[in-house]
Amino acid sequence: xxxxLFLGLLVVITVAVSELEALSIETINExxxxxxxxxxxxxxxxxxxxxxxxxxxxxxxYTINFRFGWLRYLQGHFADALAHYRKAxxxxxxxxxxxxxxxxxxxxxxxWTKVEEENSKILKIDNFNKTANYWYAxxxxxxxxxxxxxxxxxxxxxxxxxxxxxxxxxxxxMFEVGNAEKSLYYFGSVITLDPYNTGAKEYIAKLIxx
Numbered sequence: 001x002x003x004x005l006f007l008g009l010l011v012v013i014t015v016a017v018s019e020l021e022a023l024s025i026e027t028i029n030e031x032x033x034x035x036x037x038x039x040x041x042x043x044x045x046x047x048x049x050x051x052x053x054x055x056x057x058x059x060x061x062y063t064i065n066f067r068f069g070w071l072r073y074l075q076g077h078f079a080d081a082l083a084h085y086r087k088a089x090x091x092x093x094x095x096x097x098x099x100x101x102x103x104x105x106x107x108x109x110x111x112w113t114k115v116e117e118e119n120s121k122i123l124k125i126d127n128f129n130k131t132a133n134y135w136y137a138x139x140x141x142x143x144x145x146x147x148x149x150x151x152x153x154x155x156x157x158x159x160x161x162x163x164x165x166x167x168x169x170x171x172x173x174m175f176e177v178g179n180a181e182k183s184l185y186y187f188g189s190v191i192t193l194d195p196y197n198t199g200a201k202e203y204i205a206k207l208i209x210x
Contacts, residue, residue, distance in 0.1 A: 022057045031091050035067070044075045044107060062091040069101060078105050096122050097131065103135055115139035130156070134165055141169070146177050164194050 015123045031054050038047035049070050055064050069084035082105055089098045099122050106114035120138035122129055133156050140149035156163060169187035184207050191202040 023054065028054060030065075035071075039071065039074070045072050048118055060090050061093070062085070062095075065091075066095075066098060066101075069098075073101065073105055073108075078109060080104055083189070096125060096132075100131060101107075103132075107135065110142075112139040112142040116143070128156070128159065130160075130163075134169070137169055138140060139167075141173055141176070144176075146173050149173050162193055163199070164190055167193070171200065175203060175207070178187050182210070183207055 004081040031051050032206055034050040035047045038044070038050060048068065051064060051067060054061075055068065065084040065088040069081045069088060072078075072081035072084060082102065085098050085102050085105070089095055089102075092098070099118050103115050103118040104121075106118060107114075116139040119132040119139065122132035123136060127133065133152055137149045137152035137156075140146075140152065150170065150173050153166045153173065156166045157170070159169055160166065167186050167190050169181050171190065174180075174183035174186060184204065187203045187207070191198050191204070194200070
């Protein structure tokens with residue numbers, strides 16, 4: 001039963017039962033474990049090679065495409081990573097984990113419009129997803145949409161009042177719009193909660209100098 005459930009995730013539902021038995025669960029597990037070990041060693045090419053036999057048998061599976069997307073991302077092969085992620089997303093269109101990874105690719109490309117778009121999709125599914133809200137707000141800030149970015153941060157700080165990441169982002173937003181008083185307040189709050197936060201200290205020094 002466990003094997004069937006695993007393979008149900010591994011392959012597209014329409015795959016014939018005979019194809020499900022093409023590789024044993026032991027073979028599949030060994031390939032994945034080897035891939036994880038090679039990823040940890042930062043040998044991403046061999047990590048992909050370890051899974052190639054699985055991909056050859058199950059090229060339309062969610063799990064293998066999600067894994068290949070991640071490894072291609074780690075290699076810096078963003079176009080290939082997106083191709084695999086989109087293939088995985090076609091199988092599970094509401095997959096937040098895939099959308100989050102697509103957002104990471106666009107973030108590393110500094111394509112803030114795309115980062116905004118991807119995280120807005122996640123927020124329609126999970127409105128209080130911390131990571132999605134952070135990158136959504138960051139993308140808005142990076143496009144000079146400061147009021148919208150501030151609104152997102154305040155939404156999160158209402159339910160996570162001591163969250164340093166959102167306090168820090170609010171400090172940056174206030175700094176960019178020229179509100180020194182509020183910027184000092186938020187960066188000061190960061191220092192209270194995280195005394196060794198060098199980023200907040202640097203901003204405070206700039207604000208004091210001015």
